Amino acid sequence: MGKRRLHIIKRHLAERARALQESIDRSILSIKKGGDSLPDLYDLAASESAVSTELAIRERDRFLLLSLREALGRIEKGSYGTCERCGGAIAFERLMASPATTVCIECKTEEESPGKRSMAPNPADRRDPFETFRTGKGGRMR
Numbered sequence: 001m002g003k004r005r006l007h008i009i010k011r012h013l014a015e016r017a018r019a020l021q022e023s024i025d026r027s028i029l030s031i032k033k034g035g036d037s038l039p040d041l042y043d044l045a046a047s048e049s050a051v052s053t054e055l056a057i058r059e060r061d062r063f064l065l066l067s068l069r070e071a072l073g074r075i076e077k078g079s080y081g082t083c084e085r086c087g088g089a090i091a092f093e094r095l096m097a098s099p100a101t102t103v104c105i106e107c108k109t110e111e112e113s114p115g116k117r118s119m120a121p122n123p124a125d126r127r128d129p130f131e132t133f134r135t136g137k138g139g140r141m142r
Contacts, residue, residue, distance in 0.1 A: 001081045005092050010075050013099050017068040020061055027058050067100035074102075083107055 031051055074080035081090050083104040090104045103111070 001089065001092065006075065006080070009080070009092075009095055009099055010072065012096065013068050013072050013075070016099070017065055017072070020065045020068070024058055024061055024065070027054055031055070064100070071100045085111075 031054060071080060081092075081095060082088070083090055084102045085107040086104065088104055088106075090101060094101060094105055101108075
């Protein structure tokens, strides 16, 4: 990958990591300040529910922040943009869309496809539920 593209991605990663860290810090500050003087149990319950949701979101954000920092570390080591599975190059477009990714699209597709069946019904499997009534074939009802 060229130095210019790598610089673009590094700047993108650093900006996302900085914005995420600021968001996490604001949330933690808000949670620490929050609801000490709630007038009744309903307000307290609503506040606790909101805090619980906020903590779950921040936990997800913390994992994303760690993956962004790991990606920045891979840039420093010179291994960024190389697929961990096949050793091939990860497309620039994929890195821009998902900068913390460690596998190319081909390996990711292969990883997700074996043994996975789509939840959408196969049109070939569809049967007309009234077919037996129209044709007289199949069940005991005619």
